[in-house]
Amino acid sequence: MTERLDIHDIDPTAHQAVLAMERYVRESGLDPQLYELVKIRASQLNGCAYCLDMHTRDARKAGEEQRRLDVLSAWREAQELFTDRERAAFAFTEAVTRIGDDGVPDEVWNAVAEEFDQ
Template sequence: MATERLNVNEIDPQAYQSMYAMEKYIHSGTLGEDLLGLVKMRASQINGCAYCLDMHGREAREAGVDNRRLDVLAGWREATDLFSAREQAAIALTEAVTLIHDGGVPDKVWNDAATQFPGKELPMLLMAISAINVWNRLAVTTHQPLPNMPAEV
């Protein structure tokens, strides 16, 4: 594991306050902790964020997400029987937004998400996807260490 470059919270605890407010908003809605866990895990897989994978893997399991579903999440398109239509739409949108540089968000992905997430749920899902991407970028950039990780492995 690389040496931590910067501990934002130690230097400026206020820096994360807007992110914490966004998290409070995201978790106050009707998306469900299990779905949020899948979204956070999939974005973190794509972004290669070990810190977030560790944290959100634990959170997803606590929210009732089965280990098998977490194990195959990166290959969810080959295991669609394990994911509801709602979860598939959220995961597909997560991938498209996370990889937005690769052609944007296709209309089919957007339309499926809009169908599965009516009203305020679609903006809330977009905020959840955006937030985890910000967290991933902060953790990867600063080499945020895993909790209770020995200095040398």
């Protein structure tokens, strides 16, 4: 897989900002497996093979089951494999990733607010 551009080479300060956000989220106490599942779902929506490869490897290292990775793109139809918290996170991830389409619907916001704190 080939990157079109290397953000670190183009603007190291931009890359540092991205890494700072990554550190913040990782240190927030979010479960590492859920963190990777969210990254995978966003990468699926964005069609980014590089990110999918990276995050699925990281998810497996964090102990994620291959079966859940296999059906993540159809999480709504595999409710028995994902918790309410995970499903709320996936819905929110989809809404934020596609924010230009419809924003974040109230229904999605309310579900994620029930499962996560501010």
